Amino acid sequence: MKAISYRAYGGPEVLEFGELPEPKVGPDSVLIKVRAAAVNPVDWKAQAGYLDGMLQAVFPVVPGWDVSGVVVGLGADTPEFEIGDEVIGYVREDFLSRGTFAEYVAAPVRTLARKPANLTFEQAAGIPLAGLTAYQALRAAGTGEGDTVLVHAAAGGVGTMAVQLAKHLGARVIGTAGERNHDYLRSLGAEPVTYGDGLAGRVRALAPEGVDVVLDLVGGGTIHTSPEVTAPGARLISIADPDVAALGGRLLWVRPDTADLTALSHLAEQGVLTVEVAEVFPLEKTADAQRLSAEGHTRGKIVVTV
The missing domain is CATH 3.90.180.10 (Medium-chain alcohol dehydrogenases, catalytic domain)
Incomplete structure (x- = not known):
């Protein structure tokens, strides 16, 4: 072959x-x-x-x-x-x-x-990989109706899945991305913010009480901004930075799972996931x-x- x-x-x-x-x-x-x-x-x-x-x-x-x-x-x-x-x-x-x-x-x-x-x-x-990562990360964080979720790298492969799935769960989504992707994130239902210096202040301006869930999909120390932007009891998940454990969060390594993948397939057929x-x-x-x-x-x- x-x-x-x-x-x-x-x-x-x-x-x-x-x-x-x-x-x-x-x-x-x-x-x-x-x-x-x-x-x-x-x-x-x-x-x-x-x-x-x-x-x-x-x-x-x-x-x-x-x-x-x-x-x-x-x-x-x-x-x-x-x-x-x-x-x-x-x-x-x-x-x-x-x-x-x-x-x-x-x-x-x-x-x-x-x-x-x-x-x-x-x-x-x-x-498969992007969808399962987002699906399992949101589940690990116990994401649900009324949560405010901060998705780092929201316009990437995993990020776009996480935005759509979080919205489907009834959450409000704030997503970091470059300005050229802000309109795209808005089309998915997220509120975009530019990453880089001053990120914590921009997130706090949108969510003064802090966010309930942080999904770090990019690494590079991004997770360390979490104490500045989270509400008490917030849940932190990273797929890229082991330092998340020191902040009380979880490092997630996506697993193959037929039931989860089938659920994602059904959501795609329903038009929930694009x-x-x-x-x-x-x-x-x-x-x-x-x-x-x-x-x-x-x-x-x-x-x-x-």
Whole structure:
């Protein structure tokens, strides 16, 4: 099969486009013909070796965890799916090797859900990792009706999901973003604020009593502004900064979960959750897609098609 892979840690320059063996399908897995795979910052961070203390790399590594595609093969015990089913998945294992930037991926059924019927494969590929991260973060924070939620990096892939899901839960949402994305955030129902110096004052001007939930989706010390902007008893979640624990919050590492992913698929079909695709690249141009992702200024999702 055609695939993107790397044989040593590094940047986009270590990616190779070529032939690899088609993956074998375990008893509780299905074989997916990949139609699209979303690019996430964790892809190039893992590729650079930043997660080496957590996830062992078994070279050659095919990067990518997000996928949308069609079931073309069944494991020995996979009654959940049939040949021809259109699916989405957050296909993460506890090591780096068999990713989704390839013609085929063998995916455990626990990582999959049915693709939203109203979305293209490109749009649907943007849901799993970003959607699950936002969904599980909001749940971990106990977000509900009447909460005021501050979402850092609200115009990014995870941020846009978090804004829409928080609004669906009945929360008020304040989102940090560059000014060029403020109108976009307003269209999603958030109140935008510019990040950078003076952020705490801008947030307090919108929420004088403080916010109830902080979602840090960017890291870089952002979580340390929380004591200046939160109400008593506020809940802090970060997906990028372990320092959140010292502030009484939680570091969240998103998990594959069929029930959660199915819920997101249903929300997409109901029009509650939308996916903005920023740019689409063919498989052989995955290195260019990574470079764009690493710039950190993209609104929505970057997607590779197969």
